[in-house]
Each structure stands twice: as C-alpha cells, then as structure tokens.
Amino acid sequence: GQSLEQPSEVTAVEGAIVQINCTYQTSGFYGLSWYQQHDGGAPTFLSYNALDGLEETGRFSSFLSRSDSYGYLLLQELQMKDSASYFCAVRGLDNYGQNFVFGPGTRLSVLP
C-alpha cells in the first residue's frame, strides 16, 4: 500500500519562496504529482515527476528523490492567489496502476 505525509500548514509572505514537503511509504509507484485546491473548489493539476530531479513550470517547481522517499513542491514569488491547499499524490503500481493515493494536504497561507 501507499501512505503520504505532508505538513498540515505553511505560512509565508507575498513575494517569498516556500517549499512544501511530501514523504511517502509505498510499494511502488509511477510518479509523484502535485495538485492545488482553493477553498470550495476542485483540485487542479500542478506538476508531475516520473523521474528523480527537478521539474519547473513557471513559478512552480517539483522535486522527487526515490532513494529518499521524498518530494517537494517549490513555489516562488508567492502571490496572494497562491493561498490554497496543496496535495501530493502517487499513482500506485497495484490495482492495474489506476489507484491514485493522496496525501493529507498542506494549507498554504500567503500574507501581505
């Protein structure tokens, strides 16, 4: 099975850089994904790492280290609109590779 852990809350100021960590225990997975969810809204896909290393998408970057069972989402030049919950997720190799498991989520608050 899979389980993922994330900090419950992170606070940062506008313009700063923040890192949201995700540690996992899994029997195997295809890759690590990140989703953003604003209050009352649906999760939206942000980034995905199939391989170890850094993936950059604009102000957002994501990192994966399979040897350390660890990944993170890096948000740069924080804006007020980045205040949301962020979830890491893995797509497991079992159940025909269609079982996505999500972390508990990290609530990011961006202060002016």
Add this chain to the structure above:
Amino acid sequence: DGGITQSPKYLFRKEGQNVTLSCEQNLNHDAMYWYRQDPGQGLRLIYYSQIVNDFQKGDIAEGYSVSREKKESFPLTVTSAQKNPTAFYLCASSIDGGGPDSGANVLTFGAGSRLTVL
C-alpha cells in the same frame, strides 16, 4: 471545451434517503474515479472504473454504489447504509493505463458536489 460536469453542486438529503450524484465527462477518458473529501482532509477513493461495465472498490466503498454503462458517465449513489454521508464529493477522470511518462498520471477533476444530510 472538454471537461467534467458534476451535478448537483449542492444537495440536501434526509436521513434514510438514497441520492445519486451525476458525473459526465467529454474528455474521452477511459478511467473515472469518485473521491470523498471531508473538511480539512485529503481525498479518499470511493470507487474507480477503467472501462465500461467494470468498476473497482476503493478504500471507503461501503454505503456507496456506482455504475458505468457509458464511457462518459459514472454516477455515484450514496445509500442509506452510508452512516456519515455529509461531505464534498469529487469526480475525476484520466487516460487509462500507460507507464510513468503517460497522461495516465494526471487526474482531471469536476467542480464537486457538496452533500449535506439533514
């Protein structure tokens, strides 16, 4: 534009009643999923389906039922057997199968249905 449509957005139910949440997608995705989200918590998988007329239980399937008669549609019924049904329900879809570099690793979500039991 392609996407996932969930309805209704808000639903109130009396105890003992069954309710059905609709999920329709025009993304031509084979795989569809239902997740439950409780306040301040992550997403828990209820059911998923990789192909028409086939579906698999997720971690919290008790008290729920689904059907997949058409590729585009994956309705969820919350039955009276579900003891604590008040929650936010999210439908999602993805490309089916494929390895680590495929689009199967990305979920597209609908806007959600918020169910409240009175």
